[in-house]
Amino acid sequence: MADIISRKEWGAAKATGSYTRVSSTRGVKVHYTGGPVPARIVDDHSVCVQLVRDVQRMHMSGGRETRYVDIGYSLVACPHRKVFMGRGPGHLVAANGPGLNAGHYAVLALVGSSGFTTPNEGVKHAVRDAIEYLRKEGRAGVEIKGHRDGYATACPGGPLYAWVKAGAPRPSGGGSSASPSSTPADLAKLLPMLKLGATDWHVKTVRGLLHARGYVPADLLSTEFDAALKTLVRLFQGAEGLDADGIVGALTWRELIGALPELAANDEAWAVKTLRGLLFARGYDPGALWSTSFDAALRAVVIAYQRAEGLAPDGIVGPKTWRRLLRL
Template identity: 50%
Template sequence: MDNLIPRRAWGARSPRGSYTTLSSTKGVKVHYTGGRVDPKIIDDHDKCVAMVKSIQKHHMDGNGWMDIGYSMVVCPHRKVFEGRGLKRVPAANGAGLNSAHYAVLGLVGSSGLVKPNDDMLHGILDAVAYLRAEGGAGREIKGHRDGYPTACPGEALYTWVKSGAPRPGSKPPANSGTAPKFPGRLLKYPPIMRGEDVRTWQRQMKKLGYTIDADGAYGAASEKVCRQFQRDQKLGVDGVVGPATWKAAWNAKESASNR
């Protein structure tokens, strides 16, 4: 990979101990910093290098970890910094979850620079391809929040991940009408139900033209939209997202109008 920056090239500190070996993973989880990222890094790659060093320092001296927690770090210049690297268990995915996925950080945060540019997205996919070819990574590309209670990797990166992590400039696949697998629980109110399954359904309703916040909380507003959708689709109207309503959400024709 031509755009890989090895540890020695960015001035990484030596780890405090031996890495745990990782032979293969289900795939990769994408992360963001969770703090403010200076937008000036877009115009100054030296600031990217300094930021990666500061992240390693925080992880080692602040968290007490043996090294930076990420497998790879990607900046807005399509450069991929080697973190822990290939076939080494990361530390960023959460307790008990690190052996299942490599961890790739995009240098965006919760404020300042929050939206990845095209070069960063290309770089993340370059890192994924490298981890698959050389590190035994599986096909999954997920966000840190998938399976772990966190806002990471932020809305911009997570929306990209959930859209299939396409290469910038590539033609999006046609909508096949195939619904994601039903989550296995009925979405209903009351009480308020929360989770990524709720958010996934809300996003699809929004895509169809319904006025709804994709906040991951199934409350009175979501139930109202569900009832309207069920009426529009001539389904049984009960305000509950069950298997039939879930499937219909991805088979329904998209509408540009708000309802």
């Protein structure tokens, strides 16, 4: 079920004209922003809200060569598995291109051409939620296409379009009652290879995990893989008996992640340091980063994180919370 954020909730400006009605469409076209999206968007939902407002403002001010009466999309999907109401079902969009708007609804995924460029699990679920909502409420057909299908554009970008071309499948384990695997080896296979020069929100994950291992980056929140971070990665790799090439691949991820047991209040475990490091990388203050004690203050932070991510706010760190912390 789509977690809809109403126009009132996201502070939408009032449309300057009336919408053209559509009774049905052949399906949905998926879009990306076509510009920079801050990597911190996955840690801060307020960035999503502001970005949607900015897109509406740009559309209504003529940023697409003509002034739209409203945001050009039916719905907007964000990395936190939330769906912003745009024009909504039953209304002609303005984003697919001349002569193409009546054929498909338009869903914008908050993924960009720089910064946050690879859709996470939350975005993929949100896009699927939006599609199913449009099928139910707006008689959208079965087609799922990218903006570039039938129109000369790079939208929706390489990573997002590859997923669309594959049928836009829901992420494995997502929406299932089964507990997703949280073994380091399995999770490491899902994480990207990172090296000098990379800009990716997973760089913050590396920094948080290195800190938990006793290798303290100068900047814990940077998404830039700089020379100083490469030096720390090489030191860690050497100490763990890995090839000290400074590249974070599957083997290095596996060692950085370590064991991920279920954690709850009053637990005393080395993995609590991993938890603290990841929470810090996600913009939360977990207290003493070196502490191995799962105290009441840490439990309160975990609950706040779970609630923000749409997880059961029980304060227990199990497979789903570990995977979300790793942005999987």
